[in-house]
Amino acid sequence: AQSVTQLDSQVPVFEEAPVELRCNYSSSVSVYLFWYVQYPNQGLQLLLKYLSGSTLVKGINGFEAEFNKSQTSFHLRKPSVHISDTAEYFCAVRSNNNDMRFGAGTRLTVKP
Amino acid sequence: KAGVTQTPRYLIKTRGQQVTLSCSPISGHRSVSWYQQTPGQGLQFLFEYFSETQRNKGNFPGRFSGRQFSNSRSEMNVSTLELGDSALYLCASSLRTSNYGYTFGSGTRLTVV
Numbered sequence: 168a169q170s171v172t173q174l175d176s177q178v179p180v181f182e183e184a185p186v187e188l189r190c191n192y193s194s195s196v197s198v199y200l201f202w203y204v205q206y207p208n209q210g211l212q213l214l215l216k217y218l219s220g221s222t223l224v225k226g227i228n229g230f231e232a233e234f235n236k237s238q239t240s241f242h243l244r245k246p247s248v249h250i251s252d253t254a255e256y257f258c259a260v261r262s263n264n265n266d267m268r269f270g271a272g273t274r275l276t277v278k279p
Numbered sequence: 280k281a282g283v284t285q286t287p288r289y290l291i292k293t294r295g296q297q298v299t300l301s302c303s304p305i306s307g308h309r310s311v312s313w314y315q316q317t318p319g320q321g322l323q324f325l326f327e328y329f330s331e332t333q334r335n336k337g338n339f340p341g342r343f344s345g346r347q348f349s350n351s352r353s354e355m356n357v358s359t360l361e362l363g364d365s366a367l368y369l370c371a372s373s374l375r376t377s378n379y380g381y382t383f384g385s386g387t388r389l390t391v392v
Contacts, residue, residue, distance in 0.1 A: 212383070266337065
C-alpha cells in the first residue's frame with residue numbers, strides 16, 4: 168500500500184531564507200506525487216505535481232520539487248521565502264487508481 | 280470558471296443526529312472525492328466517486344455514506360453523529376482521475392456537541 172511521510176511537522180525560517188520541506192513515500196509501483204498548500208480556514212491548493220518525465224518540477228509561487236526514485240523522496244524547495252508563504256504544506260501520493268494519500272503536513276512559519 | 284463549492288460552510292449538530300454535506304464540483308469534472316481533516320488524524324480519505332459509481336472507499340464505519348448524482352454533484356451523509364466526527368470535511372474534484380491532481384473546496388466545518 169502507498170504511504171507518505173513528511174519528516175518535519177514544523178519548519179520555522181526567516182524571511183528571504185531558503186527552505187526545504189521533506190517528503191518520503193512508499194509504493195511498490197509507479198506513483199504520481201503532489202504538494203498542496205493550505206491557508207487557515209481554506210481548502211488545499213495544488214502547488215505542483217510529478218507525473219512523469221523531468222524529475223525537477225516547478226510549481227506556483229516559486230516552489231519546486233525534485234523526484235528522487237532511488238531515495239523515494241519528493242522534497243519541496245523555495246530559494247527565498249516570504250511572510251505570505253506561512254501555511255501548512257501537504258505531500259501526497261497516488262498510484263494504481265488507489266485513493267490519494269496525504270502526509271501529516273508540515274507547518275511552515277516564516278518570521279520577519 | 281467556478282471552483283468546487285461546498286455547502287454549508289459551518290454546521291453544528293448534536294450527538295445522535297444525522298447530517299448531509301453537499302459538494303458541487305468544477306463544471307466538467309466527473310470525479311469527486313471526500314476527505315475528513317482533523318488535527319489528530321490529518322487528512323483521511325472517505326470516498327471517491329466517478330460517474331455516479333463509488334470507485335474507492337476509505338476505512339470509515341458504515342455511518343459514513345456518500346453518493347454522486349448524474350450532474351456530478353455529490354453528497355455525503357453521516358448518521359448517528361459522535362463527538363469524534365467533528366472535523367473539516369473537504370471535497371475535491373478532478374476531470375476523470377486524481378492522477379492530475381485535485382481541486383479542493385473550502386470545506387464544511389462540522390462541530391458535534
